[in-house]
Amino acid sequence: MFFPIATDTSVRRTPWMNYALIGLNVLVLLLEFAAQQLSSSSADWSSMMGRFRQFGTLDAAYPELYQFFTYQFLHGGTGHLVGNMLFLWVFGNPVNAKMGHGPYLFFYLACGVFAAAGFAINHDNPMVGASGSIAGVTTAYLALFPRSHITVLYWWFFIGTFEIPSLWLIVFKMVLYDNVLVPSWFGESNVAYGAHLAGYAFGFFAIAILLALRLLPRDQYDIVALWRRWFQRQAMQAAMADPNARAQAQYGRVARPISVRDVTDASAADPRQERITELRREIGELLARNARDEAADLYARLLDIDPRQILPRFQQMDVANQLYTLNRTPQAAAAYEKYLVQYADSPDANEVRLLLGIIYARDLQQFEVAAGHLRPLLDQLTDDKRREQCRRWLKVAYQALGRSEPEV
Incomplete structure (x- = not known):
């Protein structure tokens, strides 16, 4: 049973x-x-x-x-x-x-x-x-x-x-x-x-x-997203069966007719890019299974290969949150910074910036960076509780820097 x-x-x-x-x-x-x-x-x-x-x-x-x-x-x-x-x-x-x-x-x-x-x-x-x-x-x-x-x-x-x-x-x-x-x-x-x-x-x-x-x-x-990606892969595989179509997709109008051997050699020419693609896929699968510790480890390996990599929005946020949960604070702060750069217009951008400012002030003691995140937020936050948090940690940063408290 x-x-x-x-x-x-x-x-x-x-x-x-x-x-x-x-x-x-x-x-x-x-x-x-x-x-x-x-x-x-x-x-x-x-x-x-x-x-x-x-x-x-x-x-x-x-x-x-x-x-x-x-x-x-x-x-x-x-x-x-x-x-x-x-x-x-x-x-x-x-x-x-x-x-x-x-x-x-x-x-x-x-x-x-x-x-x-x-x-x-x-x-x-x-x-x-x-x-x-x-x-x-x-x-x-x-x-x-x-x-x-x-x-x-x-x-x-x-x-x-x-x-x-x-x-x-x-x-x-x-x-x-x-x-x-x-x-x-x-x-x-x-x-x-x-x-x-x-x-x-x-x-x-x-x-x-x-x-x-x-x-x-x-x-x-969700099931609809998985269906759509499956149909897209099938359509792409059918379209890319022709080597010349693959070359056209990769190089645009300057593509020349190529042989199957040329395509095989080209696809094997950049193992670094293949490894990046594989790691991004594995991170997504681990997050879908709620295996967040393993996803955070793979994210670190991804950045070792290419520090410029940024995950899709929700994956980037999940990884950053998990890094912070694991007390890998500098890596978490860097992940949140990437999120703000790539997804500056997201609905939760101000919440992330507030958290990041607190991390810099409380955990990393990088008070100049903390003030740079927190000071603009005082004019943007509408929730009283969040504004009070922002004001309190901005005061901590200003005191550490020997500056007067912010006027609001």
Whole structure:
């Protein structure tokens, strides 16, 4: 037996809506248990909860509209609830953090509605449980973080954990094996396989469409970005199959017709550039897997080869932050400096400049450089807390330099 317990995806804001959904599911089951225990002393309460389960359960033969929502919060018992909530915790937290609270709630309920519809098409028996909703959240996680890894707890003769790519676990184990192969081998059971498959399909394609339309925050590792890069590589390989086309792309109009041997020799002529390209690719892959220590080490090796190298915006920021976390402060400051040079117009440029000024003043004691970063910020920062930070560390720098305090 094994099941997921964590992912390597950073949750950068508190997923309050997912916490609320988990709490509501737990609360409903606890109220039902309480009603059963108090059935003799509080008949009205017990009757009310009984009616809620009776009318809230999805009647696939003659479904009411409200049942497409209420069934999502009813469960068949403690084991059913705990299993569902574990999966919702593991996959729902990063999805909620990525989507925001309102959109995530709407998406979660929509997954449940679509899962119920998929179940009702081929069945006429009742159904309860959040499994369909959580199936949609699970494939939403896959679409948003396809290169992530999932920590799995196994429990056979001994207990341990291992990591597996999310693609392998979700697609091949959870979707195909659990919901396609198992029912075909062992026949139907009380598991709503149809609801699961409908939820999986809706969650994945809905998120892919939202990403393609840029209605969700994009990054270079979501499923749409990976698809686009794959198609671009295929198109480039097809276009560059002709040696003359490759020469035209490299040298422009001055390119002369060349042979395959010429192209082979030219491509092997600069191993330094090939190593730079390889290191940049490896750094990106490590950051996608949240292996930030290794990415920081490779970044240092990249700069050893070419000190002018600058990574894509978010990668450069992640590496700089990790260098600072590792107390490699001079290297972190240099990485932040590169970020400000290349991405001076980014929304967080002032935050980075403030951090850099503090690093120079507090950690590196380079007070002249610190003042050069902090003084212009006093006129640009609008947040009172940030302005106070800037003023305090600028005062430290000016005192160390023997200057009077800045006037604001």
